[in-house]
Amino acid sequence: MQTPDELYIDLLKKTLTFSLWPEPPVPLGIFGRRKHSTRRKMAQGINRMLSARGLLLAEVPAYSAEQRAGGEVWPGYADTMAGLHRLNNVEQCVRQVVADGVPGDFIETGVWRGGTCILMRGVLKALGVSDRRVFVADSFEGLPQPEMDRYPQDKGDALYDYDFLAVSEETVRGNFERYGLLDDQVVFLKGFFADTLPDAPIDQLAIMRLDGDMYSSTMDALNNLYHKLSPGGFCIIDDYALPVCAQAVEDFRKEHGIDEPLEPIDNFAKFWRKAA
Numbered sequence: 001m002q003t004p005d006e007l008y009i010d011l012l013k014k015t016l017t018f019s020l021w022p023e024p025p026v027p028l029g030i031f032g033r034r035k036h037s038t039r040r041k042m043a044q045g046i047n048r049m050l051s052a053r054g055l056l057l058a059e060v061p062a063y064s065a066e067q068r069a070g071g072e073v074w075p076g077y078a079d080t081m082a083g084l085h086r087l088n089n090v091e092q093c094v095r096q097v098v099a100d101g102v103p104g105d106f107i108e109t110g111v112w113r114g115g116t117c118i119l120m121r122g123v124l125k126a127l128g129v130s131d132r133r134v135f136v137a138d139s140f141e142g143l144p145q146p147e148m149d150r151y152p153q154d155k156g157d158a159l160y161d162y163d164f165l166a167v168s169e170e171t172v173r174g175n176f177e178r179y180g181l182l183d184d185q186v187v188f189l190k191g192f193f194a195d196t197l198p199d200a201p202i203d204q205l206a207i208m209r210l211d212g213d214m215y216s217s218t219m220d221a222l223n224n225l226y227h228k229l230s231p232g233g234f235c236i237i238d239d240y241a242l243p244v245c246a247q248a249v250e251d252f253r254k255e256h257g258i259d260e261p262l263e264p265i266d267n268f269a270k271f272w273r274k275a276a
C-alpha cells in the first residue's frame, strides 16, 4: 500500500505532466512554429479576430500517451516537457541522495515552465527535508543564439527563434505558487548560464539536471557546476538524444576522465552517479 508521501508525489508527477487528463486542443499559432513564420502569424491574426466573439481555432494534438510519458513532444498544458519516466528518475535521485546523506543542493539548468524543479521541491517537502535548496536556472526568455566563436558546434541551431520555449520568471514563480511550493528553499538564477553559473551562490550539489538543449548550454553547465557535485551525487542529462548535447557530454567526460556508466532513463535522457 502506498504511504501518504508516495501518494502525494505520484499525484504531483501526474499533475505536472498533465497525464491525468486527455490533452485538450491547443490554440493555433501557439507552438511548434518559429517567431516569424507566416502560418503562425496568420493563425494568431485569425484567433485575435475570433476571440472578440469568444471563439478560437485550435489543433487537436496528434501524439499518444506513450509519447507524452516519454517526454517526446512539446506539450500544450503540462508544466514540464520531461514526461513521467524522467520525473520518476528525478524522484528516485532525490530519494537516493537523501537516504544516503549525499550533501548538497539541487539544480536544473533550463526549466521552461518549472515542472521538474517543482517536483524536486515537492519531494523534499514530502520527505520533510528543510536544509536543501532547489536552484531554478534559466534565462526566462528562451535559448541564446549560437555563439560561433565559443561553440561552433551550435552552428545552425535555431531554437532561440521559438518563443514557445521562453517562459517568464513571473510565470514560473506563479507555477510554484499554484502547487504551494514557492518558499526560501527555491532560488531563481535568471540569465544566460554563461553569466549566472560562474558566480552562482552554490557550494555543493547533490543533483544537477541539465536541460538546455544546446552544446553551449550543456557545456557551460558542466564546466561551472560538475566540480561542485558531491561524490554519490547525480548528473542527469535530459537532452542526450540531441547530437550536440551528447557531444558536449562526451567531450566533457573525456576531458575530465569521467568513466561512471551513463545509464538510460528513457529514449531521450541519460544520467550517471558520481563515484563515491
Ligand SMILES: C[S@@+](CC[C@H](N)C(=O)[O-])C[C@H]1O[C@@H](n2cnc3c(N)ncnc32)[C@H](O)[C@@H]1O
Pocket (backbone or CB within 6 Å): 079, 080, 081, 082, 108, 109, 110, 111, 112, 113, 114, 115, 116, 137, 138, 139, 140, 141, 142, 143, 144, 165, 166, 167, 191, 192, 193, 194, 211, 212, 213, 214, 216, 217, 238
Ligand atoms: C527544453 S526547455 C527545458 C524543459 C524543462 N526542463 C522541463 O522540465 O520542461 C529548455 C530551457 O532552457 C533554457 N535555456 C537553454 N539554454 C540556456 C542558456 N544558455 N541560458 C539560460 N537558459 C537557457 C530555455 O530558456 C528553456 O526554458
